[in-house]
Amino acid sequence: MDRDDEQLLRRRVYGADHDHPGPRPGRRYAELVGGPLDGLLLDVTGWTRQEAGTGVALATELGQFGAGGRAVYEPRPEDAARFDWAGDTP
Secondary structure, three states: OOHHHHHHHOOOEOOOOOOOOOOOOOOOEEEEEOOOOOOOEEEOOOOOHHHHHOOEEEEOOOOOOOOOOEEEEEEEOOEEEEEEEEEEEO
C-alpha cells in the first residue's frame, strides 16, 4: 500500500455510518474540495458519467442555511476524483 492509499483510508466518507466512517474496499470516491464538507469523500460507486457530471447538493447543517440546507459540489472538469464547492442552497 502506498502513502496515498494510506491517507485515503484515514478519511471520512460523507453520509457513512459513525461506527465505520472510512472508505470501503471496492468502492470509488471523489474528494469534496472547499465549503462546509471540505475534505470528506463522496461515494460515487456506480455513478454514470452523466450522473457524476451534473454535480450534487448534499445535506449539511454546516452551510450558510444551517439545518435543512445543502452544499452544492460540482465535478472538477480536469479531475473527476474531486468535486469543488459551488455554494450553498436552502
